[in-house]
Amino acid sequence: MPDQTPRPLPRSIDETLTLLTEGDYVADRALATVLYLSLTMQRPLFLEGEAGVGKTEIAKVLSTALGRRLIRLQCYEGLDVSSAVYEWNYAAQMIEIRMEEAAGSADRKTMERNVFSERHLIRRPVLEAISGEAGAAPVFLIDELDRTDEAFEAFLLEVLSDYQVTIPELGTVKAAEPPIVIITTNRTREIHDALKRRCLYHWVDYPDAARELEIVSRKVPDASARLSGEVVAYVQRLRQMDLFKVPGVAESIDWATALTELDRLALDPQTISDTLGVLLKYQDDIARLGEGESARLLEEVRSELATAD
Structure with a gap:
């Protein structure tokens, strides 16, 4: 189980880059810069890019490196407030009412207070994220926001403005300290400018060959140097083709892992x-x-690597 003792935020871009590297996330300086500013300014970080380029992993690395709890809101079509923020445990409330009636307690205000109490409240990710203690605010990952509709996006805009949620029966819950918010989108639809203005923005692109090779080498250390090099070079070639969905970094890692499991030393x-x-x-x-x-691409890859050597 990862250490959940909160650690200080990085005090510079270099410290941020080191923090990511120690978490086995190979980032460029541009990403480290915007992440450092997001942490320092307490502004959400809006990460956009193709699926599989490592957007979600940034939140996971931050959570582990900073010793903060990771709270993930996985977005999907039809996501509503009861699934994202809170809802009441209706079954438990009904039991409470029956017990109150059996005990002969007919005081309406007392019954309402008991029924709508904290113990019957089911906290969903948004409420959990703003309920953190000062100095230990969680990392709040809002993953694939583009899958939701505009109504939920508008609601989220309000939450990110004040970091508070109003529960009619209990009152307003306000964050003691804003959570570290990471928002990701695969750009299947455009997100409204009003929400983007609340955030710092960064486009996460496919890495170049050198950075991808470092990623694969870190994530699949058992793969031979030749296999890792050929996998990366082959995937880089595929991304130049007109495919319906080119492979991301996640697929490169999976492929290198699979080939290693098959005891392959080369393609x-x-x-x-x-x-x-x-x-x-x-x-x-x-x-x-x-x-x-496939054979043609492999020949090109081997020729390219031989020339590089």
Whole structure:
């Protein structure tokens, strides 16, 4: 279980970069800069980019490195306040009412106070995130915001403005200290400018070959140096093709892991063909990368790596 003792926030961009590196997250200085500013200014960080480039991982690394609890709100179509903020435990409330009636307690105000008490409140991620103690505010990950509708987005705008939620039966809950908010989106739809203005923004792009090789080497240390190099070079080539969904960094890591499990020390056409389902997730893309195309790409990769050596 990770250490949940809160640690001080980084005091510089370099410390932020070190914090990410120690968490096995290979970041460039631009990301470290905007993350440092987000932490210092207590502003949400809005991360946009393709699926699988490592946006969600940033929140996980922050949580571990800073010793803060990670609270994740996984967004989806139809997400509403009862699922995101709070709801009442209706079954427990009904039992409370029956017990009050059986005991002969007919005082309406007392019954309401007992029924709508903290012990019957089910806290969802938003309420949990603003209930943290000062000095130990959690990392609040709002993941894939673009999957929700505009109504929930508008509600979230209000929450991020004041970091408070009003529960009619109990009153207003206000954060003692704003949580560290990380918002991610895969850009399947545009997020309203009003919400973006509340945040600092960063586009998380696919890494270049050198940075991706460092990522794969860190995440799959058992992979041979040759295999890691060929995997990264091959994936970099695939991203230049007109595929329905090019592989992200997550797929590169999965592929290197799978090949290591198969005791492969290097790529070969048959192994590529057998394991493409780890790398590509659409049949049209797999079909396009037939045996002939796979072999051609592999030859290009080997030629490129040989020239580099």
